[in-house]
Amino acid sequence: MITVINMAKRKPGSPKICDCQGARKSRRREAVVEVLSSGPGHLNAEQIHKAAQKRLPGIGIATVYRALKCLCGCGKVSEFIPADGVARYEPAGSRAHHDHLICTACGCFTEAVDPEIERLQERLAAKHGYKISSHRLEIYGLCPCCSKKV
Amino acid sequence: MITVINMAKRKPGSPKICDCQGARKSRRREAVVEVLSSGPGHLNAEQIHKAAQKRLPGIGIATVYRALKCLCGCGKVSEFIPADGVARYEPAGSRAHHDHLICTACGCFTEAVDPEIERLQERLAAKHGYKISSHRLEIYGLCPCCSKKV
DNA sequence: GTTCTTGCAAAGGCTTTGCAGTTCT
DNA sequence: AGAACTGCAAAGCCTTTGCAAGAAC
Numbered sequence: 001m002i003t004v005i006n007m008a009k010r011k012p013g014s015p016k017i018c019d020c021q022g023a024r025k026s027r028r029r030e031a032v033v034e035v036l037s038s039g040p041g042h043l044n045a046e047q048i049h050k051a052a053q054k055r056l057p058g059i060g061i062a063t064v065y066r067a068l069k070c071l072c073g074c075g076k077v078s079e080f081i082p083a084d085g086v087a088r089y090e091p092a093g094s095r096a097h098h099d100h101l102i103c104t105a106c107g108c109f110t111e112a113v114d115p116e117i118e119r120l121q122e123r124l125a126a127k128h129g130y131k132i133s134s135h136r137l138e139i140y141g142l143c144p145c146c147s148k149k150v
Numbered sequence: 151m152i153t154v155i156n157m158a159k160r161k162p163g164s165p166k167i168c169d170c171q172g173a174r175k176s177r178r179r180e181a182v183v184e185v186l187s188s189g190p191g192h193l194n195a196e197q198i199h200k201a202a203q204k205r206l207p208g209i210g211i212a213t214v215y216r217a218l219k220c221l222c223g224c225g226k227v228s229e230f231i232p233a234d235g236v237a238r239y240e241p242a243g244s245r246a247h248h249d250h251l252i253c254t255a256c257g258c259f260t261e262a263v264d265p266e267i268e269r270l271q272e273r274l275a276a277k278h279g280y281k282i283s284s285h286r287l288e289i290y291g292l293c294p295c296c297s298k299k300v
Numbered sequence: 301g302t303t304c305t306t307g308c309a310a311a312g313g314c315t316t317t318g319c320a321g322t323t324c325t
Numbered sequence: 326a327g328a329a330c331t332g333c334a335a336a337g338c339c340t341t342t343g344c345a346a347g348a349a350c
Contacts, residue, residue, distance in 0.1 A: 058307080060307045065339095080233075081234075083286065087340085101278055110278055132291040141275055143279070176330060195314075235313095
């Protein structure tokens, strides 16, 4: 499974993000999952919060963050942090791994995969003695729409 | 030139980061450059600040940040933001582009390049109609040292 | 009834900015 | 002089956490 998770901000002594044994269902968490499943993908926490509020007015941003961490821990959602440092979320599991093409003009995300690149990454990691656990590839540039405008 | 810069936090109306015409030399900026050139690379702002203080006691963290932005704008330094969201800096120009292998256990960085991956990225971008301007590849896993310990 | 979840507000980490004083041209 | 640079402190942004109240098991 390929999931890049935020490493540094997780403090050693902090409580478990997701105790999957004891995790309960709740409307809020379900709402977050629904938003992610039905949305366009690559949403940040604020966008998820807004969308969730339409379903469940009053839901707090902290709840959204907690739900996301929990869902990431359970492997149901994957978090990815692009160069702007703001985490984006997308449903995991059902969806295959993919890399991202990110438009530097309009900010849109396009998903892409190249099996050969994946393979070469394995090779590159092996060459340096690394046991690869995940990777992240982002390509920045102008999307087709924005290329035309310039 | 390949430099991933922080996009979102740069506000539209904010003053120019680096007015290269008017940029002046100063001991602090030179100190920052020296730290970057002589250091191990992949330093974050705090580490740069500490190292710079040894050379110039009293230098402020804001100055370091401002110097880094200026130097990034001038293309002398490149900023890159890994999955922990904390910016790292390394001297640009003299150094060739490279990707990063990042150890999930000890946090160390290893530089690596694979020309074939670079080429395939171009291809992937072209396939989706993107005009590539930069990219970022990070491979997470266990470095040789940490692999042994496990 | 215990354990988990929630909203709110407060705090945290990293980074930027306003301001008044200093340094460079 | 004029423009750019600096330190400090304050503010900003995104995210996490403490706490008391509520919901799930």
